[in-house]
Amino acid sequence: MQFALTPLDEHELLVFWTQLLVLVAAARFCGAVMRRLNLPSVIGQLGAGVILGPSIFGRVWTDGFEWFLPEHEISSGALFAVSWLGVAFLLVTAGFETDLGLIRRLGRAAALVTGFSLVVPLIGGLVVGGVLPESFIGPESDRTVFALFVAAALAVSALAVIAKILSELGLMRRDFGQITVAAGMANDVVGWIMLAVFTGFATSGEVSTSGIVRTVGGLAIFLALAMTVGQRVVDRALRWVRRDGPDVAGAMTVVVMTMLIYGVATQALGIEAVLGAFVAGVVLHRSRFQQREVLDHLESVTNTFLAPVFFATAGLRVDLGLLGQDDAIAWAGVVVAVAIVAKFVGAFVGAKLAGQSNRAATALGAGLNARGALEIVIASVGLSLGVFTETAYTVIVIVPLITSIFAAVSLRIVVRDWRGTDKEQERLDREEALAKNLVVTSQRILLPSKGHPASIAAAQLAQFAWPKEAPSTILTVGDEDADISVLEAVLDEREVDHNRSSGVSIGSARDVAASIVAESNLGYGVVVVGVA
Amino acid sequence: MQFALTPLDEHELLVFWTQLLVLVAAARFCGAVMRRLNLPSVIGQLGAGVILGPSIFGRVWTDGFEWFLPEHEISSGALFAVSWLGVAFLLVTAGFETDLGLIRRLGRAAALVTGFSLVVPLIGGLVVGGVLPESFIGPESDRTVFALFVAAALAVSALAVIAKILSELGLMRRDFGQITVAAGMANDVVGWIMLAVFTGFATSGEVSTSGIVRTVGGLAIFLALAMTVGQRVVDRALRWVRRDGPDVAGAMTVVVMTMLIYGVATQALGIEAVLGAFVAGVVLHRSRFQQREVLDHLESVTNTFLAPVFFATAGLRVDLGLLGQDDAIAWAGVVVAVAIVAKFVGAFVGAKLAGQSNRAATALGAGLNARGALEIVIASVGLSLGVFTETAYTVIVIVPLITSIFAAVSLRIVVRDWRGTDKEQERLDREEALAKNLVVTSQRILLPSKGHPASIAAAQLAQFAWPKEAPSTILTVGDEDADISVLEAVLDEREVDHNRSSGVSIGSARDVAASIVAESNLGYGVVVVGVA
Structure with missing residues (x-):
């Protein structure tokens, strides 16, 4: 042709x-x-x-x-x-x-x-x-x-x-x-x-x-x-x-x-x-x-x-x-x-x-x-x-x-x-202070948790310190039945989503850590972990 | 048309x-x-x-x-x-x-x-x-x-x-x-x-x-x-x-x-x-x-x-x-x-x-x-x-x-x-060590100086610590007659160029500092200053 x-x-x-x-x-x-x-x-x-x-x-x-x-x-x-x-x-x-x-x-x-x-x-x-x-x-x-x-x-x-x-x-x-x-x-x-x-x-x-x-x-x-x-x-x-x-x-x-x-x-x-x-x-x-x-x-x-x-x-x-x-x-x-x-x-x-x-x-x-x-x-x-x-x-x-x-x-x-x-001036001052803080930003918060009390304390800290605009993700690894309702209640007024990572070998600490690291690669401003 | x-x-x-x-x-x-x-x-x-x-x-x-x-x-x-x-x-x-x-x-x-x-x-x-x-x-x-x-x-x-x-x-x-x-x-x-x-x-x-x-x-x-x-x-x-x-x-x-x-x-x-x-x-x-x-x-x-x-x-x-x-x-x-x-x-x-x-x-x-x-x-x-x-x-x-x-x-x-x-292995090892060093790189060295002894000591340090591939610039501000020949001799084996900044008000420390900052904006790996 x-x-x-x-x-x-x-x-x-x-x-x-x-x-x-x-x-x-x-x-x-x-x-x-x-x-x-x-x-x-x-x-x-x-x-x-x-x-x-x-x-x-x-x-x-x-x-x-x-x-x-x-x-x-x-x-x-x-x-x-x-x-x-x-x-x-x-x-x-x-x-x-x-x-x-x-x-x-x-x-x-x-x-x-x-x-x-x-x-x-x-x-x-x-x-x-x-x-x-x-x-x-x-x-x-x-x-x-x-x-x-x-x-x-x-x-x-x-x-x-x-x-x-x-x-x-x-x-x-x-x-x-x-x-x-x-x-x-x-x-x-x-x-x-x-x-x-x-x-x-x-x-x-x-x-x-x-x-x-x-x-x-x-x-x-x-x-x-x-x-x-x-x-x-x-x-x-x-x-x-x-x-x-x-x-x-x-x-x-x-x-x-x-x-x-x-x-x-x-x-x-x-x-x-x-x-x-x-x-x-x-x-x-x-x-x-x-x-x-x-x-x-x-x-x-x-x-x-x-x-x-x-x-x-x-x-x-x-x-x-x-x-x-x-x-x-x-x-x-x-x-x-x-x-x-x-x-x-x-x-x-x-x-x-x-x-x-x-x-x-x-x-x-x-x-x-x-x-x-x-x-x-x-x-x-x-x-x-x-x-x-x-x-x-x-x-x-x-x-x-x-x-x-x-x-x-x-x-x-x-x-x-x-x-x-x-009132407007007050908001502007708050925003300006926030902009100067390199740690506390309005990027997404990652909270790996199974709903234990230590995580609740961590969530309270995050809720207090980070602006309401910062959305958060709760990551549970392996444990299908983890109760995160308290966490969701603590993170009030904030967009929260829940990600269940399908860790195959439950209980393997290494596996859990790997899941958290993999998730944290996906663009979070901060990872908050409660350690009991 | x-x-x-x-x-x-x-x-x-x-x-x-x-x-x-x-x-x-x-x-x-x-x-x-x-x-x-x-x-x-x-x-x-x-x-x-x-x-x-x-x-x-x-x-x-x-x-x-x-x-x-x-x-x-x-x-x-x-x-x-x-x-x-x-x-x-x-x-x-x-x-x-x-x-x-x-x-x-x-x-x-x-x-x-x-x-x-x-x-x-x-x-x-x-x-x-x-x-x-x-x-x-x-x-x-x-x-x-x-x-x-x-x-x-x-x-x-x-x-x-x-x-x-x-x-x-x-x-x-x-x-x-x-x-x-x-x-x-x-x-x-x-x-x-x-x-x-x-x-x-x-x-x-x-x-x-x-x-x-x-x-x-x-x-x-x-x-x-x-x-x-x-x-x-x-x-x-x-x-x-x-x-x-x-x-x-x-x-x-x-x-x-x-x-x-x-x-x-x-x-x-x-x-x-x-x-x-x-x-x-x-x-x-x-x-x-x-x-x-x-x-x-x-x-x-x-x-x-x-x-x-x-x-x-x-x-x-x-x-x-x-x-x-x-x-x-x-x-x-x-x-x-x-x-x-x-x-x-x-x-x-x-x-x-x-x-x-x-x-x-x-x-x-x-x-x-x-x-x-x-x-x-x-x-x-x-x-x-x-x-x-x-x-x-x-x-x-x-x-x-x-x-x-x-x-x-x-x-x-x-x-x-x-x-x-x-011999090849030795060179590779040296290069590898250099690559891991965040301060000492082969980027250009800036040496602001009027040829004073403190600068000569600074030049000797730079000459010793930095690889020969890193070129250097000597910057003199204001002083038309600064003698930098010793510095050039110290920085042997290295590409050296000399930049005379035309600081108008000689002796004004602020002016000199401004010239150095302006020059350092132009992409240097390190600025070495001898302070007497």
């Missing part, structure tokens, strides 16, 4: 390496400049792409631009492959940093802020999407799908930007900071799900009842399987690679395979591999056998190299010249204004309903206005799927550029010299 | 993610199986590609194969981009592990072994390349270039395979092990240079005097600049990112930028970006401001994900069915036989001339027979450039599969129960 792979020839390889060099260098440079100005680096990376795109580089030196971005499909494929790899890795790390537990703990406040800060701009976006000119709607789409994509793009917030500003100003652990982070993360989760559902509609060409059932049903089944069976398989795999102590290469294999399997599954369902990568990150983070170093390794290659390629490539597709046609520049103003006002109003109302002060509500309205990676992904997917024309894409991509700057500047003004309540 | 980038559509994205998932899963699985069998994992990864290629998967399930490897150029571009990224990262790490100092130290022995183990198979390869049928020669090449590529492919050795076996058997620090490693690294360096030169010939279509001058001249200029000006710029950059202590993200940026700049430079010279990536690794390793963690980060993403994609893709291009045509299978036998015999004879003769025992010479002949990544890269480049037909490619790729197995098995047999001489 005829063989199908066409390799890149020498010239195409030169173009490919040059593209990577120029995009990474420009993106990192502009990103660093933005950071110096206390603005998000993503904005600089996107801007670098805009400069290297048809609007500026393409006009200034057309021959060079045509060499740099040839019309060969093989070259486009090569550049987009690196770009997609970058966004997939970026989403694994974003998912890894999403703490579903925090969202749950802050329950009502986070839900109100998230709900209103999403719904109001969604409505605003649907209205704007309904009135934007026909020429903005891509060839593969009807107006409903188009309006949904516009709404999704306006509704999402960028946690990274907000988190960075809050942590710089030392506000991260404040009540307000915690709500912002929880709302930002919940926002991300809902944003990815919206993108998945709307992509499903776009792929089937229209919003129909059967389309909704298929997409939402597929997504629901994927999420259910990914978070249950998938979670257990990932747990098992991460536990297995760690059986002899930390093994970063093994854990990295689990991370990469989970990302690829979830990515292929979501892509096959017509809901974008990037959602799969994000869910993979969440699942990997939820596993107690995860190894934090893997995230560091992934992040350093992603943040320095692959993600900048993605953002710069997204910028390359912006053509500012298109703003001159069809009143596009006026429409861009409308879109940006709706984005800022709707987000601000939504977050402010949600925060007030959740009982926050006027200042906290204003800060939330300002901070959640930042948009970043997620909106750029939504715009890119919309362009790729033919939902957006290049004009609409250019208008939509202007939103994060402006709203992020607005958010960074206004948030700084609102929170300047803002001191919390006494 | 018309915009040039064509994005991957939803179906192409699904194919892309599926290709990555299947290739990585199969490659890692087959690699792990090979490792269990004590064979190099690269062979398993290549084999996984062969199984997924036209020979097996393509015959068993043609429809599935056509879906998996569509003929669209955009899909080929995407897969090759990941594959090239994998090989570039792999070569940075290979370069990083190439210790030019070791090659220099073992000078004559390494040179003799390397020289003969390269020249004999080169001659063998040229002869075979001269007699292989016309149908093996690619459309873009004449027989001279073809024979040169065959010779290069047969001449190179794979250090990774040998090093792994030696370290498993605990022979790495033995005299014989050191020579093998030095010869393997020298082999790699020469192999990359050969590939660069021959690629230059292939790009210009023939071997002409002007072609030789252009390629060799270009390569010489690149190497000279890369190792001098480039080295200094890399040093400066790595030193700068480290000014406030280790900064892995900063160092990773330097690594990525160096790789891309060197890659683009070599590709522009027509000598393959992969050589540039290798030289980038060597330069980064030579800098004393490098941070070892960067290599770990790069390696974990490369070894678990990107490199397996490269090897599996190389395997995909093998079509075993072609062996049935033109007596190809017989020719494959000839090529493998010449590869094994010529390499063995060359290494054996070189080792005997270097004064090695028969056993050591046999072990070198066996071990250096392993081929791996470099040969696969040479074959891939040959196929891409149209020097090899697919039949020739398939024949050439069989060589590493068989020689690596031969090397692994025969080396184990030769070195079993092999004890070194007494």
Whole structure:
């Protein structure tokens, strides 16, 4: 049979390496400049792409631009492959940093802020999407799908930007900071799900009842399987690679395979591999056998190299010249204004309903206005799927550029010299003291025990000294009938699980010790043993 | 102007993610199986590609194969981009592990072994390349270039395979092990240079005097600049990112930028970006401001994900069915036989001339027979450039599969129960004691001093306690005329450099302390201060 792979020839390889060099260098440079100005680096990376795109580089030196971005499909494929790899890795790390537990703990406040800060701009976006000119709607789409994509793009917030500003100003652990982070993360989760559902509609060409059932049903089944069976398989795999102590290469294999399997599954369902990568990150983070170093390794290659390629490539597709046609520049103003006002109003109302002060509500309205990676992904997917024309894409991509700057500047003004309540201060002091203690951390506690009194004393000590957030595992070896109910009662308010190790030769002290050592390899902060 | 980038559509994205998932899963699985069998994992990864290629998967399930490897150029571009990224990262790490100092130290022995183990198979390869049928020669090449590529492919050795076996058997620090490693690294360096030169010939279509001058001249200029000006710029950059202590993200940026700049430079010279990536690794390793963690980060993403994609893709291009045509299978036998015999004879003769025992010479002949990544890269480049037909490619790729197995098995047999001489044993004992000492290591020594007697005593202590391999830096702050000649004399046999820090306010103790702290951030094993 005829063989199908066409390799890149020498010239195409030169173009490919040059593209990577120029995009990474420009993106990192502009990103660093933005950071110096206390603005998000993503904005600089996107801007670098805009400069290297048809609007500026393409006009200034057309021959060079045509060499740099040839019309060969093989070259486009090569550049987009690196770009997609970058966004997939970026989403694994974003998912890894999403703490579903925090969202749950802050329950009502986070839900109100998230709900209103999403719904109001969604409505605003649907209205704007309904009135934007026909020429903005891509060839593969009807107006409903188009309006949904516009709404999704306006509704999402960028946690990274907000988190960075809050942590710089030392506000991260404040009540307000915690709500912002929880709302930002919940926002991300809902944003990815919206993108998945709307992509499903776009792929089937229209919003129909059967389309909704298929997409939402597929997504629901994927999420259910990914978070249950998938979670257990990932747990098992991460536990297995760690059986002899930390093994970063093994854990990295689990991370990469989970990302690829979830990515292929979501892509096959017509809901974008990037959602799969994000869910993979969440699942990997939820596993107690995860190894934090893997995230560091992934992040350093992603943040320095692959993600900048993605953002710069997204910028390359912006053509500012298109703003001159069809009143596009006026429409861009409308879109940006709706984005800022709707987000601000939504977050402010949600925060007030959740009982926050006027200042906290204003800060939330300002901070959640930042948009970043997620909106750029939504715009890119919309362009790729033919939902957006290049004009609409250019208008939509202007939103994060402006709203992020607005958010960074206004948030700084609102929170300047803002001191919390006494109660809040007390919690912060306690947390600070805890952070300085190298022994007492909120990592998991291992308590090997058969329920003897000495173990109960040990459990009481652990319960007293360690923060309530630290979960614990009681390990009983061999003894099937060990009564650990007293221990569980002592470790009140704390997540406790019970692991019965099947020591074969009961009574062999060596066997028991080996079981305890094997278990302790799996990532505990402390092992507490009561010796009678 | 018309915009040039064509994005991957939803179906192409699904194919892309599926290709990555299947290739990585199969490659890692087959690699792990090979490792269990004590064979190099690269062979398993290549084999996984062969199984997924036209020979097996393509015959068993043609429809599935056509879906998996569509003929669209955009899909080929995407897969090759990941594959090239994998090989570039792999070569940075290979370069990083190439210790030019070791090659220099073992000078004559390494040179003799390397020289003969390269020249004999080169001659063998040229002869075979001269007699292989016309149908093996690619459309873009004449027989001279073809024979040169065959010779290069047969001449190179794979250090990774040998090093792994030696370290498993605990022979790495033995005299014989050191020579093998030095010869393997020298082999790699020469192999990359050969590939660069021959690629230059292939790009210009023939071997002409002007072609030789252009390629060799270009390569010489690149190497000279890369190792001098480039080295200094890399040093400066790595030193700068480290000014406030280790900064892995900063160092990773330097690594990525160096790789891309060197890659683009070599590709522009027509000598393959992969050589540039290798030289980038060597330069980064030579800098004393490098941070070892960067290599770990790069390696974990490369070894678990990107490199397996490269090897599996190389395997995909093998079509075993072609062996049935033109007596190809017989020719494959000839090529493998010449590869094994010529390499063995060359290494054996070189080792005997270097004064090695028969056993050591046999072990070198066996071990250096392993081929791996470099040969696969040479074959891939040959196929891409149209020097090899697919039949020739398939024949050439069989060589590493068989020689690596031969090397692994025969080396184990030769070195079993092999004890070194007494003198060698003494050195090994000393090294072992040193390795256990956490304070005395062979990292660089920092000696802040103005030449006072207390510093001389400190230098004597350091000279006595630390191994000769540990280089040292004498730091003088402020005092332009400090006489450090005595210190240099004390630190005899040791590489010493002198750094005058331009402390502005001489005499300010705080300023001096700050200079010493700033310097010590730059990666020293120990700071020795004489206090009078």
